[in-house]
Amino acid sequence: PNCKEVTALVIAREDRDLPWERAALRVHMAMCQACPRFERQVLTMRNAMKQWRGYADDEADG
Amino acid sequence: MNDTRMVFDDFAQQVADAHGYLLKFARLQLRNETWAEDVVSETMVAALAKPQAFGGRSQLRTWLVGILKHKVVDALRSHQREVTVGDSDDDNADPLDDMAFKPDGHFQERPAEWGNPQQDLQSRQFMAVLEACTDKLPAVQGRLFLMREWLEMSSEEICKELQLTSTNLYVQLHRARLRLRECLELHWFASQP
CATH class of the missing domain: 1.10.1740 (Rna Polymerase Sigma Factor; Chain: A)
Structure with a gap:
């Protein structure tokens, strides 16, 4: 199949399995300078929410 | 006894x-x-x-x-019916799109480098900011986002429980994640040395 369209797929990947869109994403990531940074931010948010669930449990325990 | x-x-x-x-x-x-x-x-x-x-x-x-x-x-x-309605701008384009991207679809401002997020994620202050940003999401987006992230339900389960179309769910989650990113950038990463 601009940055807005690439980042839309980066976000969509958090909530659904992309059809082998995955290839297009890889190709466009390699060509776009800003998109990999956005991708790292989305990954950070994923880790943050995971950490938050743990933090909520820790707070519950403590 | x-x-x-x-x-x-x-x-x-x-x-x-x-x-x-x-x-x-x-x-x-x-x-x-x-x-x-x-x-x-x-x-x-x-x-x-x-x-x-x-x-x-x-x-x-x-x-x-x-x-x-x-x-x-x-x-x-x-409360299925009320859960998925309520945001005044639900059916319209999200104004955040206009703020984040130019009309040609390129970034208004290139995404910032978020430094050493692993270290940030260990901090209680970061967790407080993350919670506040989540709390600030519009009601429908916030509910659906937390069903994914706190209740850890799959997209399919959410659609089934709330009788939502997958398209509608993905649009709301997309907006929620964009807003959360914007909020974290503004209230945490931009203020870090």
């Missing part, structure tokens, strides 16, 4: 002490004070009705949160 009574009273007191903590999470997920109060009450009643089910296998609050999550899903299911 008296010992049993004292043990139960102590258990009941600990359950009562968890009220504020449980209410915080119920509010964050349900975005409705009445529903939140109801699910917390139901959680406490369920806990007090079967104290033997606790059995000390985990921390009491962790066990209570487990019950709360089930009650929250029940509430979302029974």
